[in-house]
Amino acid sequence: MPGLLLPLTRAVTYTRWLHMLVGAIVPFACAMVYPGLTDPSLDDWLLIAVLPVPLVLAAAVVPSVRRAEGLQARLMLFPGPHARVRTDEDPGVSTVSSASWTDRARTGAWLVLRLETGLAMALVTNELTTLALSLAGATAEDPGLADPILHVSGAGWVYVLLAPVPVLALVMVAAGAGALMARAARRLLGPSVKERLSELEKRTEQLLERNHIARELHDTLGHALTLAVVQAGAARAAGDPDFTDRALEAIEETGRAALEDLDRVLLVLRETGRPAGTRPALGEASRLLESARSSGARVDAEVTGTLEHLPGPVSREAYRMLQEALTNVLRHAGPVRIGVRIAVEEARLRLEVRNPLPAEASMAGTGGGSGLRGIRERAAMLGGEARAGQDGGQWLLHVDLPLR
Incomplete structure (x- = not known):
């Protein structure tokens, strides 16, 4: 009742x-x-x-x-x-x-x-x-x-x-x-069916944008914090005032770049309608290499081809992949010797990052870390592929991206 x-x-x-x-x-x-x-x-x-x-x-x-x-x-x-x-x-x-x-x-x-x-x-x-x-x-x-x-x-x-x-x-x-x-x-x-498809596409775009922003924050802040930790540890261990000054200068420069990237991402989230600024491209790879060198790592870089003429999406995503790769090396292996090879061929971009394996670990095991997963997702989004694993006594990350 x-x-x-x-x-x-x-x-x-x-x-x-x-x-x-x-x-x-x-x-x-x-x-x-x-x-x-x-x-x-x-x-x-x-x-x-x-x-x-x-x-x-x-x-x-x-x-x-x-x-x-x-x-x-x-x-x-x-x-x-x-x-x-x-x-x-x-x-x-x-x-x-x-x-x-x-x-x-x-x-x-x-x-x-x-x-x-x-x-x-x-x-x-x-x-x-x-x-x-x-x-x-x-x-x-x-x-x-x-x-x-x-x-x-x-x-x-x-x-x-x-x-x-x-x-x-x-x-x-x-x-x-x-x-x-x-x-x-x-x-x-x-x-209607058309409205449902439109709403589904809108939600998919929102999810993709959220994942993209999450990757951007992970790569930018993770790289900056990893370099800061490595630099601070190296400066304390060295006990050299000149080295300490150089480490602090590198931390300051890396932190400033991270804040600029953070402001750009937050600008997108606020949806103010203003341009979000340009994202760094592979032509600025020297900045990443110098940041790694300032952390005490020996970086041997080999670049073949012209980076300035790469397609925008490929160049920007490749920059983030290189950034994440260097961050992983410093985080898991420390300031070791790093080999970087960037090759621009007729229709493909090939990126390799290799480093000695730490004695107690194998970087990210079989490659299941969030950083490596993000690299694979970026590569797949561009129609390419990324592989990571042991190569002899070294850890090798290989990225292969089509230019068209």
Whole structure:
């Protein structure tokens, strides 16, 4: 029993009820013109239900009508943020204008359903309300307040107990019809296939952008912090004031570059509409190599080909791959000898970074670290591949990227 009375306590029951009654405005307005509302017969009511249909179908052709109906449905057919029964579920009702004739047809079907449901709900509301008033009036020996479905004769206190029954029945009917209208709204006003694909593409782009930003922060901040740790440890171990000054200068330069990258990424997150600045490209690889050398590592670099003419996406992603590779070496092996080879061929860019394996570890085991995974993801995004593993007594990272 408490479950049956639950709709009485939910605000959405009454907003749905009101939404359906509003749909009866058009047929009643038409009925005032023809055939009139003075003692209408059953045939008149059927005519009243049919006459406005062409009108609402014509309205459905207007693209903005779908948007207006979607906004009304969201507002009145589904629980709002202040409802007792909170729900974070998406109503599944579109609030954009019609973009195709399929959308217009679905909107037309919704308007006809709303019109007919509203007319039926208005008639039921009138009859049950009249019956409740007649039962209440019968207790005062005046049952003829209106002409209800069931005629009440005589008077008696028992009518006081019966008077709330039509009201409860009306609320239950409104709750059931409102729930059905909410389901119909999801089907007829829900997103079209095109809108669903567009939303899916938008969410995919957002996820890709988030992953891209995460990789940018990981590479930039990870590189800066690793160099700072290695430089500080080397300066403390050396005990040489000149070396300490050079280490602090390198830490300052690396930290400044990391802050610039961080500001650029945060600028994108803020979505201010301003340009986010240019990302470093492989032509600036010398900065990475000098940072590694300033940490005490011996870097032997071999560059063949022209880096300045690389395609922008390839050059920028290759810079981040080299940055992450050098960071991994310093983090896992320390300031060791590092061999870097960058080769620009006719249609491919090849990048190799090799270093001696630390005595107690093998860099990142089989290459399952987040840094190496990020390098593989970047390479795959460009249609290339990245491999990492032991090569004799060394650790080798090899990246192969197409230029077209």
